[in-house]
Amino acid sequence: MSDTPVEKPVNFIRNIIDADLAENKHDSIHTRFPPEPNGYLHIGHAKSICLNFGLAQDYKGQCNLRFDDTNPTKEDMEYVESIKKDVQWLGFDWSGDICYSSNYFDKFYQYAMELIDKGLAYVCFLNAEETREYRGTLKEAGKNSPYRDTTPEENRALFEKMKAGEFEEGKCVLRAKIDMASPVMCMRDPALYRIRFAHHHQTGDAWCIYPMYDFAHCISDAIEGITHSLCTLEFQDNRRLYDWFLDHLEDFNKPDRPHQYEFSRLNLEYTMMSKRKLHQLVDDKLVEGWDDPRMPTISGMRRRGYSPASIRDFAERVGISKVDSMTDMAILEAAVRDDLNVNAPRTMGVIDPIKVIIENYPENGSIETIDAPVHPQNESMGTRQIHFGREIYIDRADFEEVKPNKKFQRLAIDKEVRLRNAYIINGTRCDKDADGNITTIYATYDPDTLGKNPEDGRKVKGVIHFVEASKAVPAEFRLYDRLFTVENPAKEDDFEAVLNPNSLEIKHGFVEPALTQATPEQGYQFEREGYFCRDNKADTLVFNKTVGLREVWNK
């Protein structure tokens, strides 16, 4: 091992941090991951988690986990628990205690008062529709609210009444007084506070006014001493407001205050990252739940068999930039395969079984035990015991009655094949049912080919996997395909119409006996089939297919 740290790929945010540190703008960096607890985290959040926590690690700084909980009508404790679990599972730890924007509700209120006193905020009684009309359009300036010139004294009293619950929901809002003609829409006197008589998962019924994102976020960052506030591209306009609030609040208008930088969110082919739409899939029961292995959620990917390391590696491979991009699924799959290829124990599972009777094997019911490597490229992983006998199962796809072409490397009548970790067999004949489906295959084996090639020098090209019949353990296999049939389902008017009807295929087959001990999240390679892990919910033996092996030969 060398002690030079692994070089992380450069990106524009690292360049900014390097420059800030070089100028002594900050002594060290402090980032934050600020999810709203209104749904489960997905692979797009994982990108942000890896960025924020990863930066803190690499620069020996800090990273907070902060729940951005300013809208009690959409949030729930179920989500805060799942988010904590997912962040830890990904391998990250937050600095200090978990933060909540709601921790700062008192302070937000005081800062709102400061703006009111400075004549920079006012209570507006325009209703939602009127507010929209007054806002103008992208090309036309808005017009001032009739409540815009209320005195600070009156606004102070009005805002106190709002807090005291003396106005009904929707009656009024607190607004910043900025510029109704600004070309940046969010600067046209944005709302700071709205009235919501809603129970909050952290503050209970203490408040009936709740701050808006733009007001709360920058102040939360400033309070926590965040240096680099990283968010996605759609917040680029909001940066104007972010800076405006910090400019006008005495506590924060200082050189070392936080700055917001935006990077592009992750888009992955054949799936989507919209929390609202993922919510809909769950609510409409089109998937099993947030942790359905077909979902791009962290909990779904965990159940599917993705390791934390593979997700971190994926985040590193796609990088950070400001380009609105669509990432190829192959990059994700390559990341898991690279991890599992090194770390997954090898085993054999027959997904679509068909029985093979070895005609020249003793009929006395004896079976033999063979030591097979757990990993052919890594002896230190040891060996496991497999079995061989007169009756075995192979996969239906590994037999053709008549060898179809020269390239065919599997079993056929009068064609030899190597049984992985065991003997060479030769197909002799097969039984069929009335419909012509093959029911049993008969073969002979060469007893002198265990662990070695035939002495007579003949070459046997193909290798197929098998499980000895009497020791085989029944198992269910769940094979997954992309959730959607189109590259960018989020663009569809009705994304549910474009769901892949074949995204889940269930098969019943057999595995090696040792797999009854398999635990969820331990990835296995079923040789020649792909990577699987035991399902973390099923009571019986169920294996979820994480990803297949690369297959270049039939493309």
Add this chain to the structure above:
RNA sequence: UGGCCUGUAGCCAAGCGGUAAGGCAGCGGGUUUUGAUCCCGUCAUGCGAAGGUUCGAAUCCUUCCAGGCCAGCCA
């Protein structure tokens, strides 16, 4: 002539005036008891387009084209 942002290979992405990194995918070959892995080789006379500045431009300037985001009392 509303504002902001972005265009480098099929996909992701470095590059910041000195002559196009890397990964994924692809292609060709070698090893192999997984059609896997591994190994070797190959893959942009070109950086959205056109002009210009310069000894020299993906990098600077001008114009144009394409795409994304913004009109929640959501985040």
